[in-house]
Amino acid sequence: AAPEAPAAASAPKFTGMTEFVGTAIGDTIGLVIANVDPSLHEKMKLDPKFRSIGILGARTGAGPHIMAADEAVKATNTEIVTIELARDTKGGAGHGSLIIFGAEEVSDARRAVEVALKELSRTFGDVYGNDAGHIELQYTARASYAINKAFGAPVGKAFGLIVGAPAAIGVLMSDVAVKTANVELVGYASPGGGTSYSNEVIIMITGDSGAVRQAVLAAKDAGKKLLEAMAGPAPSSTTPYI
Amino acid sequence: AAPEAPAAASAPKFTGMTEFVGTAIGDTIGLVIANVDPSLHEKMKLDPKFRSIGILGARTGAGPHIMAADEAVKATNTEIVTIELARDTKGGAGHGSLIIFGAEEVSDARRAVEVALKELSRTFGDVYGNDAGHIELQYTARASYAINKAFGAPVGKAFGLIVGAPAAIGVLMSDVAVKTANVELVGYASPGGGTSYSNEVIIMITGDSGAVRQAVLAAKDAGKKLLEAMAGPAPSSTTPYI
Amino acid sequence: AAPEAPAAASAPKFTGMTEFVGTAIGDTIGLVIANVDPSLHEKMKLDPKFRSIGILGARTGAGPHIMAADEAVKATNTEIVTIELARDTKGGAGHGSLIIFGAEEVSDARRAVEVALKELSRTFGDVYGNDAGHIELQYTARASYAINKAFGAPVGKAFGLIVGAPAAIGVLMSDVAVKTANVELVGYASPGGGTSYSNEVIIMITGDSGAVRQAVLAAKDAGKKLLEAMAGPAPSSTTPYI
Numbered sequence: 001a002a003p004e005a006p007a008a009a010s011a012p013k014f015t016g017m018t019e020f021v022g023t024a025i026g027d028t029i030g031l032v033i034a035n036v037d038p039s040l041h042e043k044m045k046l047d048p049k050f051r052s053i054g055i056l057g058a059r060t061g062a063g064p065h066i067m068a069a070d071e072a073v074k075a076t077n078t079e080i081v082t083i084e085l086a087r088d089t090k091g092g093a094g095h096g097s098l099i100i101f102g103a104e105e106v107s108d109a110r111r112a113v114e115v116a117l118k119e120l121s122r123t124f125g126d127v128y129g130n131d132a133g134h135i136e137l138q139y140t141a142r143a144s145y146a147i148n149k150a151f152g153a154p155v156g157k158a159f160g161l162i163v164g165a166p167a168a169i170g171v172l173m174s175d176v177a178v179k180t181a182n183v184e185l186v187g188y189a190s191p192g193g194g195t196s197y198s199n200e201v202i203i204m205i206t207g208d209s210g211a212v213r214q215a216v217l218a219a220k221d222a223g224k225k226l227l228e229a230m231a232g233p234a235p236s237s238t239t240p241y242i
Numbered sequence: 243a244a245p246e247a248p249a250a251a252s253a254p255k256f257t258g259m260t261e262f263v264g265t266a267i268g269d270t271i272g273l274v275i276a277n278v279d280p281s282l283h284e285k286m287k288l289d290p291k292f293r294s295i296g297i298l299g300a301r302t303g304a305g306p307h308i309m310a311a312d313e314a315v316k317a318t319n320t321e322i323v324t325i326e327l328a329r330d331t332k333g334g335a336g337h338g339s340l341i342i343f344g345a346e347e348v349s350d351a352r353r354a355v356e357v358a359l360k361e362l363s364r365t366f367g368d369v370y371g372n373d374a375g376h377i378e379l380q381y382t383a384r385a386s387y388a389i390n391k392a393f394g395a396p397v398g399k400a401f402g403l404i405v406g407a408p409a410a411i412g413v414l415m416s417d418v419a420v421k422t423a424n425v426e427l428v429g430y431a432s433p434g435g436g437t438s439y440s441n442e443v444i445i446m447i448t449g450d451s452g453a454v455r456q457a458v459l460a461a462k463d464a465g466k467k468l469l470e471a472m473a474g475p476a477p478s479s480t481t482p483y484i
Numbered sequence: 485a486a487p488e489a490p491a492a493a494s495a496p497k498f499t500g501m502t503e504f505v506g507t508a509i510g511d512t513i514g515l516v517i518a519n520v521d522p523s524l525h526e527k528m529k530l531d532p533k534f535r536s537i538g539i540l541g542a543r544t545g546a547g548p549h550i551m552a553a554d555e556a557v558k559a560t561n562t563e564i565v566t567i568e569l570a571r572d573t574k575g576g577a578g579h580g581s582l583i584i585f586g587a588e589e590v591s592d593a594r595r596a597v598e599v600a601l602k603e604l605s606r607t608f609g610d611v612y613g614n615d616a617g618h619i620e621l622q623y624t625a626r627a628s629y630a631i632n633k634a635f636g637a638p639v640g641k642a643f644g645l646i647v648g649a650p651a652a653i654g655v656l657m658s659d660v661a662v663k664t665a666n667v668e669l670v671g672y673a674s675p676g677g678g679t680s681y682s683n684e685v686i687i688m689i690t691g692d693s694g695a696v697r698q699a700v701l702a703a704k705d706a707g708k709k710l711l712e713a714m715a716g717p718a719p720s721s722t723t724p725y726i
Contacts, residue, residue: 015713017706019656023714027616029652031710037662040687043672044655057652059617059683084676086651086683087329087439087571096683098651098675132269133301167328167340168271168299171286172261178279188285191340192326196681197438197571199301199328199338203282222259226273229257230265329571329681374511375543409570409582410513410541413528414503420521430527433582434568439680441543441570441580445524464501468515471499472507 021113024120025238027059027096030113034106046081050102054078054109056116059088062097063161064127067138068119069099069112070146078103078112080149087196094134094165095198099146125241126220132230133199135173135223136163139216139242141209151204153186158209160216162223163202167191169226170201173219177203180218181211216242263355266362267480269301272355276348288323292344296320296351298358301330304337305403306369309380310361311341312388314354320345322391329438336376336407337440341388367483368462374472375441377415377465378405379458381484383451393446395428400451402458404465405444409433411468412443415461419445422460423453458484505597508604509722511543511580514597518590530565534586538562538593540600543572546579547645548611551622552603553583554630556596562587564633571680578618578649579682583630609725612708616715617683619657619707620647621700623726625693635688637670642693644700646707647686651675653710654685657703661687664702665695700726 021030032054036046046053058065062085073080081102088096099116103109126137140147143159153159162177164170167190178185186204189195195202205212220242227234263272274296278288288295300307304327315322323344330338341358345351368379380403385395395401404419406412409432420427428446431437437444447454462484469476505514516538520530530537542549546569557564565586572580583600587593610621624631627643637643646661648654651674662669670688673679679686689696704726711718 015709017709020710020713027650027714029616029650029710029714031652031656033656033659037659039662039669040658040672043669043687044674053655055652055655057650057655057683059650082676084651084674085681086675086679087681088650088683096650096675098655098683098685100655132271166269166271166299166301166330166338167326168273168297171295171297171299171340171342172273172275174282175275175279178281185281185285188282190286190326191328191338191438192324195328196675197327197329199299199330199340201340203285225257225259226262226271229262230269230271374513408511408513408541408543408572408580409568410515410539413537413539413541413582413584414515414517416524417517417521420523427523427527430524432528432568433570433580433680434566437570439569439571441541441572441582443582445527467499467501468504468513471504472511472513 021110022117024117025124026061028120029057030117031055032106032109032113047102050104052103052106052109054101054103054113056099056113059096061124062095063136063138063163064120064123065097065099066146066150067123068116070144071119072112072115073146074144075115076112077108080146083150085196087198094200095196121238122241124237125239127237128224128227128234130227130231130234133165133169133227135169135227137216137220137242139213151187153204153206157206158212160205160212162216162219163200164223165200167199167201169223173223174201174203176222177205177215177219181214183207183211183215213242263352264359266359267366268303270362271299272359273297274348274351274355289344292346294345294348294351296343296345296355298341298355301338304339305378305380305405306362306365307339307341308388308392309365310358312386313361314357315388316386317357318354319350320354322388325392327438329440336442337438363480364483366479367481369479370466370476372469372473372476375407375411375469377411377469379462379484381455381458393429395446395448399448400454402447402454404458404461405442406465407442409441409443411465415465416443416445418464419447419457419461423456425449425453425457455484505594506601508601509608510545512604513541514601515539516590516593516597531586534588536587536590536593538585538587538597540583540597543580546581547620547622547647548604548607549581549583550630550634551607552600554628555603556599557630558628559599560596561592562596564630567634569680571682578684579680605722606725608721609723610704611721612718614711614715614718617649617653617711619653619711621704621726623697623700635671637688637690641690642696644689644696646700646703647684648707649684651683651685653707656710657707658685658687660706661689661699661703665698667691667695667699697726
């Protein structure tokens with residue numbers, strides 16, 4: 001499983017920098033800037049109302065980070081400013097990510113990053129991988145603004161994310177999910193559209209919380225069987241949560 | 243050669259899923275869906291006439307898969323629906339792929355995937371790699387619909403594909419190819435256009451079958467010399483076929 | 485540091501090809517074509533005035549190659565024709581590159597490639613990496629046409645390039661740089677815009693040479709601290725030059 005397993009976070013080292021918040025699984029780093037320089041603020045196209053930003057960036061993983069950011073905006077006085085998905089080389093067939101929180105006070109930005117970093121050990125729980133690829137499942141009973149920003153899913157409703165790589169696996173997982181329960185298919189992304197050319201098929205579903213969860217779990221079972229048929233055991237990155 | 247060599251297929255494991263067809267070299271998996279769910283069918287923008295799809299997906303390789311799919315559509319009652327190239331991290335400087343066959347009957351979709359999986363050990367034959375990069379050559383005396391879909395090359399005519407990575411090698415291979423024989427240059431792709439930002443220069447040629455084959459072989463000789471100058475021996479992934 | 489360290493160039497092997505110029509760090513190869521085939525010339529959209537081209541391509545690194553090419557155009561009778569950035573898998577979170585020099589005489593193209601290959605051991609000097617990512621700093625007191633072509637920075641003025649990966653690090657380095665000294669922010673690139681979906685934030689700065697250098701060095705200090713907090717020592721690829 002080594003080539004596809006996200007790096008666990010080592011103990012954050014002392015940097016002596018006030019901007020440093022911490023690190024987490026997936027080569028993730030959390031930072032804050034109390035007063036973004038005006039010239040940079042403009043080039044980054046930040047909303048003028050935010051002096052401060054929180055920064056969550058990772059080599060491996062986008063779904064776990066978006067889900068963690070979603071909890072962070074629920075828990076803090078911040079907004080999601082941008083979510084960008086890199087075609088990184090650490091995550092195997094998948095994405096890395098850059099998520100920026102906007103806040104009026106740096107203490108809010110810091111708190112959002114802290115919450116997100118802490119959530120990541122949970123949201124990596126249903127990422128399963130082996131040498132042939134990975135699958136990822138995410139579920140929340142109530143989507144907030146990060147999920148809305150990233151996937152266009154409605155705020156306040158149950159949300160499920162289903163990812164399979166190589167993309168072929170994701171196609172089948174998608175079909176299994178939408179046949180399993182009465183859910184609404186919000187989006188479909190594939191190497192040629194909606195991803196940063198990653199080797200994934202990704203669907204986003206919404207609906208009744210029981211139905212969404214059931215669809216996600218059925219997709220998980222199908223995806224794990226296929227990954228295992230390709231390259232043997234495909235363990236969870238941390239501990240399954242769904 | 244390890245980092246650039248595609249993974250050989252291990253014996254396909256039993257999955258208990260009727261959708262599973264098999265696996266092949268390059269972390270390739272073949273699947274079928276007998277009746278694609280209507281909501282997914284719509285999001286995938288599939289032609290309504292196809293109830294069934296065959297799915298061929300890989301972490302490593304796009305050219306070999308397109309060539310194999312081309313043989314599969316010749317041999318079966320299917321059509322190529324989509325060909326997508328992922329910027330994967332398993333193929334070194336190159337692409338992974340997702341190819342979808344459309345069929346009215348699932349037995350046809352299954353047969354297409356079976357043919358394609360079987361062809362891959364041949365079509366990987368002129369993929370040569372080492373730690374510095376890879377070159378790929380493909381040739382057919384008669385192009386069919388997968389080649390037409392992917393590269394815009396005329397159906398029924400001889401077709402050659404020439405790939406070099408890093409892209410610098412591909413530029414020189416291209417020049418050697420078109421100077422060697424009287425062939426028509428159908429297309430040119432590079433990191434900045436026509437690829438999914440892969441580090442490859444790719445040309446597609448058509449013309450008289452003898453001329454196309456001669457151009458492809460001359461490009462191979464030049465490309466192998468350059469790869470070998472960078473990082474030593476660059477062996478075939480399987481057995482050369484051209 | 486292994487996964488992120490660019491490959492050192494081994495002694496270039498004899499290829500027997502007049503087009504081969506040499507190799508360098510970062511899986512870089514240098515080539516020339518004396519008379520580009522007319523059909524390829526057209527597909528590559530080369531300016532008709534250039535019969536000859538020099539080709540500089542790499543698996544790892546774009547900044548070092550652009551800076552090296554910049555010195556090459558200063559020193560030779562050539563122009564920069566294209567600069568393309570691949571989303572390669574060798575450079576970890578970063579880019580590979582393909583740079584083409586145009587020349588009327590092949591001897592000029594060859595000389596440009598030779599100069600660029602030689603410069604690379606210097607321009608890789610302020611690339612620092614470890615398992616978590618990399619940072620890159622570039623500085624010149626006088627930008628020339630490669631820098632202008634790639635980044636839109638003014639010719640003849642001091643120029644600095646600041647890169648951080650994962651992208652989160654680059655955001656903070658950028659803020660530190662523009663706050664340190666009175667420099668002009670020429671450009672900002674991130675995974676979602678201006679890169680080939682690489683996991684980097686990149687800024688380009690111009691201004692008084694002392695100010696640009698000071699800003700670049702401050703960004704370096706911040707970036708190194710963050711990389712080291714993530715994954716320990718982050719050494720230079722060769723020898724720092726700024």
